[in-house]
Amino acid sequence: MGNPSTPQFLYHNDPVVPLRLLEPDGTLAEGSVSPMDDEQVLRALRLMMLSRAFDAKGISLQRQGRFGTFSPVQGQEASVVGSAFALDPSRDWIVPQYRELPALLHHGLPLENFILYFNGHPAGGHIPEGVRLLPIQISLAAQLPHAVGLAWGLRLQEIDGVVLTYFGDGASSEGDFHEACNLAGVVKAPVVFFLQNNGWAISTPRSRQSAARTFAERAPGYGFDGIVVDGNDLLAVYAVTLAAVERACAGMGPTLIESQTYRLGAHNTADDPTRYVSQEALNAWSDRDPILRVQRYLSAHGCWSDRTASEFRDDISRTIDEALATARAVPPPTAEDLFEHTYAELTQRQARQLREHAL
Amino acid sequence: MGNPSTPQFLYHNDPVVPLRLLEPDGTLAEGSVSPMDDEQVLRALRLMMLSRAFDAKGISLQRQGRFGTFSPVQGQEASVVGSAFALDPSRDWIVPQYRELPALLHHGLPLENFILYFNGHPAGGHIPEGVRLLPIQISLAAQLPHAVGLAWGLRLQEIDGVVLTYFGDGASSEGDFHEACNLAGVVKAPVVFFLQNNGWAISTPRSRQSAARTFAERAPGYGFDGIVVDGNDLLAVYAVTLAAVERACAGMGPTLIESQTYRLGAHNTADDPTRYVSQEALNAWSDRDPILRVQRYLSAHGCWSDRTASEFRDDISRTIDEALATARAVPPPTAEDLFEHTYAELTQRQARQLREHAL
Amino acid sequence: MTPRIGCNELATMGQMNMLEAIRDALGTEMAADDRVILLGQDVGKFGGIFRATDGLFAKFGDKRVFDMPLAEGAIVGSALGLALSGLRPVAEIQFLGFAQQAFHQIVPQVARMRYRSRGRFAASLVIRAPFGGGVKTPELHCDAIECQFAQAQGLKVIAPSNPYDAKGMLLSAIRDPDPVLFCEPLHGYRFIKGEVPLSAYTIDTGKANVVREGSDVTLIAWSAAVDLALRAADALSTEGIRAHVLDIRSLLPLDVDGVVTATEKTGRCVIIHEASLTAGFGAEVAATISRDAFYSLQAPIERVTAPDAPYPLAAAEQMFIPGVERVVAAARRTLEVQ
Amino acid sequence: MTPRIGCNELATMGQMNMLEAIRDALGTEMAADDRVILLGQDVGKFGGIFRATDGLFAKFGDKRVFDMPLAEGAIVGSALGLALSGLRPVAEIQFLGFAQQAFHQIVPQVARMRYRSRGRFAASLVIRAPFGGGVKTPELHCDAIECQFAQAQGLKVIAPSNPYDAKGMLLSAIRDPDPVLFCEPLHGYRFIKGEVPLSAYTIDTGKANVVREGSDVTLIAWSAAVDLALRAADALSTEGIRAHVLDIRSLLPLDVDGVVTATEKTGRCVIIHEASLTAGFGAEVAATISRDAFYSLQAPIERVTAPDAPYPLAAAEQMFIPGVERVVAAARRTLEVQ
Numbered sequence A, B: 001m002g003n004p005s006t007p008q009f010l011y012h013n014d015p016v017v018p019l020r021l022l023e024p025d026g027t028l029a030e031g032s033v034s035p036m037d038d039e040q041v042l043r044a045l046r047l048m049m050l051s052r053a054f055d056a057k058g059i060s061l062q063r064q065g066r067f068g069t070f071s072p073v074q075g076q077e078a079s080v081v082g083s084a085f086a087l088d089p090s091r092d093w094i095v096p097q098y099r100e101l102p103a104l105l106h107h108g109l110p111l112e113n114f115i116l117y118f119n120g121h122p123a124g125g126h127i128p129e130g131v132r133l134l135p136i137q138i139s140l141a142a143q144l145p146h147a148v149g150l151a152w153g154l155r156l157q158e159i160d161g162v163v164l165t166y167f168g169d170g171a172s173s174e175g176d177f178h179e180a181c182n183l184a185g186v187v188k189a190p191v192v193f194f195l196q197n198n199g200w201a202i203s204t205p206r207s208r209q210s211a212a213r214t215f216a217e218r219a220p221g222y223g224f225d226g227i228v229v230d231g232n233d234l235l236a237v238y239a240v241t242l243a244a245v246e247r248a249c250a251g252m253g254p255t256l257i258e259s260q261t262y263r264l265g266a267h268n269t270a271d272d273p274t275r276y277v278s279q280e281a282l283n284a285w286s287d288r289d290p291i292l293r294v295q296r297y298l299s300a301h302g303c304w305s306d307r308t309a310s311e312f313r314d315d316i317s318r319t320i321d322e323a324l325a326t327a328r329a330v331p332p333p334t335a336e337d338l339f340e341h342t343y344a345e346l347t348q349r350q351a352r353q354l355r356e357h358a359l
Numbered sequence C, D: 001m002t003p004r005i006g007c008n009e010l011a012t013m014g015q016m017n018m019l020e021a022i023r024d025a026l027g028t029e030m031a032a033d034d035r036v037i038l039l040g041q042d043v044g045k046f047g048g049i050f051r052a053t054d055g056l057f058a059k060f061g062d063k064r065v066f067d068m069p070l071a072e073g074a075i076v077g078s079a080l081g082l083a084l085s086g087l088r089p090v091a092e093i094q095f096l097g098f099a100q101q102a103f104h105q106i107v108p109q110v111a112r113m114r115y116r117s118r119g120r121f122a123a124s125l126v127i128r129a130p131f132g133g134g135v136k137t138p139e140l141h142c143d144a145i146e147c148q149f150a151q152a153q154g155l156k157v158i159a160p161s162n163p164y165d166a167k168g169m170l171l172s173a174i175r176d177p178d179p180v181l182f183c184e185p186l187h188g189y190r191f192i193k194g195e196v197p198l199s200a201y202t203i204d205t206g207k208a209n210v211v212r213e214g215s216d217v218t219l220i221a222w223s224a225a226v227d228l229a230l231r232a233a234d235a236l237s238t239e240g241i242r243a244h245v246l247d248i249r250s251l252l253p254l255d256v257d258g259v260v261t262a263t264e265k266t267g268r269c270v271i272i273h274e275a276s277l278t279a280g281f282g283a284e285v286a287a288t289i290s291r292d293a294f295y296s297l298q299a300p301i302e303r304v305t306a307p308d309a310p311y312p313l314a315a316a317e318q319m320f321i322p323g324v325e326r327v328v329a330a331a332r333r334t335l336e337v338q
């Protein structure tokens, strides 16, 4: 990464100003060099657009009662995609929260599994063999100690690989955050704590979540570095995450990344954010839309045109429709599904209950 | 406190060098003024010596099977007494862990209650009306959210008072530490987190507890100040705690104080520290004995002589013997004691069980 | 039994669902006692994710209603401290499944403060949390884990089944000197409706309640399962079977006498709950009966519960939740024995 | 029944207490399988506060035995991650009471990983923790809360009563693809002794074990209470009463057939445990019997347990813990019924 945009970690840096490489107008920040080539950026953009399109589709299906409650990514696409692109899916692991669809897809989860999951089909929980991904976590922050244990275990067995775990500003208030970070520091686990500060935990604003100036400032309290990045800047998120991954690979232990972004939509499809989000805040952040920013950047390079845009859109809607069709073709759950995988084998009682159920 | 030794809080200070006012040889550190007058220091010394004497007595009684397992304060007397002296027992609250006997006594707990408690007598749990003290906490760090809630509640009701809570370097790794500090920062609770870093959690050394350079560095992650103090320096501990109490009273919210001290004895009377503590470490810290330091200081002022020493000793052993006698005179627990105070009133089942017990 | 309401009281009654009854209780007690405060995730301006505290922030302001950082342990632990300072906190946990994050504060701390301090300190507080399935929530939002708290001597664990009880029991809980875990039926929030007095009233939370008289078989339940029991009783009545339905209301402490009396009424017992069979609170009810009402028993004690497995994702939940047919079948089985 | 040991095996047997048997199992499996690692507070150089891991740090080094920061949630949560990385973690929680700090990791996380991932990931790990009273420990060190985990479908909750079982069940637990909460009787650590084979062997942890044959009354227990049941059986035998003693060994899953068979043997049942009465696991055992062995029952099912109250401070514990006289009295009561 020996270029002028190498991220500076907290000990050496103002902890409050987020690192930015790409300005909202799509130009590179002064003195910055892009850490991704245009082809990579195009692939990332496709994923960001897929995510945005899936949000829209999911919300509309949900309104028709044809899809379950789920949490859209809208506004956070650079944060999620930039970080996922810094990982090697054949080596690294993702330990997710629940609002990171494009990262899961990039890492190898079939879109139909995600659809099945939020449709409440048991089969949706399955993660294909070989995909280095833990299940979606509903219990906030509970995934963080798992990520640390997994990373530590890889290190103990001298298996290459870094674990990146996603969580929100809200989740960072749970005790599990602290216990996980502290352990990670002690055992120097190759883990990246990727905190998506999207301004909200349901209706609770960032200001009510913590009096800390930044969440990244917590890292020194665990003996490692933290950094704040502009989470709506694909290039900066990618650069910072890549640096953290490389540090972890080099045995330098954990990093806490605070990605400052914004939830442009509702918490989930059951939520009504107009009750608590001001229109001004939304407008301010809409101007910083992460997808527009990348499109402007690519336009300036001559890599983005109305034609590419419409090709992308067609391709994406085909992808989504196919996944929906695949998911729809999965037979409904059976009584066996209720019991299977509780244990490696059915217990006496389960076997009896299953028989009774079948009657 | 407008004197040159006003504690500097972390944002403005090197977080790693502990504040010290009194050198191990009993002289004041350069440019320092004592925050306590000699009469206060004498009273503090008496309590420190009482604590040390009680440790010795308790250990010897325990060996004879006449006292339960308890955790001696030995080595930490300046840390415990200096902090307790900064509080006003008629206004402030203490929320203890379990290794703070002299603070409890100073705050109003009769010594016989403490003896009864560690003798396993139910009556030992009682805290006299008017004494602003929560029960001894066995579940590490669980007391911290209680302290925050109590402090916050006082503030909401505009009742004067600060809550000081004690906990160890070990306890600081629990999720409750994080949740409590974070909440305290958000609601600006008038609470002082007094972390006694005595180098050990049973056999686990400080280095294995956290990779943080200091625990005090965690405070900025919660939006308030932290400070490191020489925990074997009565004057520095007093000064730092008083400043934190005054800040809390003034509505400036919480402070995290890391008192760097050392457990000179065993974890508790069931522990054998020779298995894991090196003799060198013990020697190094014995040279920094907090009681000797105060005695040297007072000697230089002409306030401490062999005669005062022997008067103190006699007075202390009388105090301890009286408390032991009072405790011994309490009748043994009854079946009623098993049930009473579970709820405000006995439940149906409890009433029945008590009747059966009485048969 | 739920008191019959006379004509002259009707003017002072309102038709409410469970949520409205709960909100009404909170507002009533906050107006009456300014020590009562609310805390929890999103309970402020937002009014709670289910709107249980809707309007209370606007009415009582930011010194009485508090949005909390996302940490259940700190919500419960600070509520204990707030209680010790002299306030009467009512804490909301968004879903009972997340009370597991606060388990170490609820069971060994809140429940024990009185005992530990030999009566010096009382943890007079309420923890409200919805639980149970049937509304297609995500994982861990639906788990019926009320029994995991039923060993916590010092705590009261209560679970109303209807709006009338919800309001009265919540008012009693807030006034109770002992801590109360108040488990609310997620399924019933909007579906279960009834007449509720607009004024304040309390209910002896420790007393089981006969919600339907019968002489052939006793159905015992709490929370949303009472509604199921009543529907099963309706179905049974079409076959001429008169079911006696007991709502235990309180798990801890358990009204042993109430359970025994209801069992003796018929000698045949079906216990119904949303949790899985093994180690659900139905076990305690059955065990109590199998000793204290043994001689009245005419048939094996049936438990109709969810199967022994985790609560499944939403598309499978209807197979998981006990339904009317299973209750009816179990009741018939008890009657097949002569 | 614990297998009889032939003469030629004696050379390969050792007299051990519970602790020694546990330590032996850990050392045996660590030598046999280098995926097995130990983690917990003070388990390293210090060998654990009860010395259960004594010598293992010296033998297997700092890549196999880990002193952990003081955070039970992180011990359990990271053990889950370690298991997913391919290791076989055996985590020690110093006292089961402090497993409440990890409740949210044990019940909704460890127990569910297999189910949540539809079999892709197995949480193959063991959590060891001592529990129970009688050794004058401080508050919260003695609480018998094993039943609080017995609703955690996906987890196994087992509790050996003697050194032979302790070793065999621990070896089985470490090899089990499913997560196991291994509850060790604090009281028995040093007091309960027996012959233990020096080689490796496993025990089907899910099968209840008849530890004494009898025909008059069935005593059912687990962990330290089995020893109590045996002492009560001795006392009863002096009155000519032959007690049948069943050690259920496993709470979750429960060996329903084993419980039913043992009950049918005598038709009279006393269940014994260290936890308080209400919602203790005895309730599940009694409830199971009251349905599945109902027709064999000759008398009310008795439960001999601690009273409904928190575990008291040490000087009162002897009044709290169930003793031989109470078991004998309960057994006699069941026999008074004709």
Ligand SMILES: Cc1ncc(C[n+]2csc(CCOP(=O)(O)OP(=O)(O)O)c2C)c(N)n1
Binding pocket: A071, A099, A138, A139, A140, A141, A167, A168, A169, A170, A171, A172, A198, A200, A201, A202, A263, A267, C041, C070, C094, C098, C101
């Ligand atoms: C332990 C726990 N407590 C409460 C909830 C309910 N809940 C679901 S999402 C959410 C807010 C999460 O905020 P954040 O972590 O910032 O993530 P975001 O939704 O903003 O992506 C809450 C409180 C939960 N799922 N888990």
Ligand SMILES: Cc1ncc(C[n+]2csc(CCOP(=O)(O)OP(=O)(O)O)c2C)c(N)n1
Binding pocket: B071, B099, B138, B139, B140, B141, B167, B168, B169, B170, B171, B172, B198, B200, B201, B202, B263, B267, D041, D070, D094, D098, D101
């Ligand atoms: C939640 C919890 N886990 C474990 C224990 C067992 N235990 C008792 S004291 C102790 C060490 C505490 O260390 P620290 O907080 O530094 O306090 P110190 O003993 O050094 O004063 C441990 C692990 C406990 N009491 N509570």
Ligand SMILES: [Mg+2]
Binding pocket: A168, A169, A170, A196, A197, A198, A199, A200, A201, A202
């Ligand atoms: Mg958020």
Ligand SMILES: [Mg+2]
Binding pocket: B168, B169, B170, B196, B197, B198, B199, B200, B201, B202
């Ligand atoms: Mg310590």
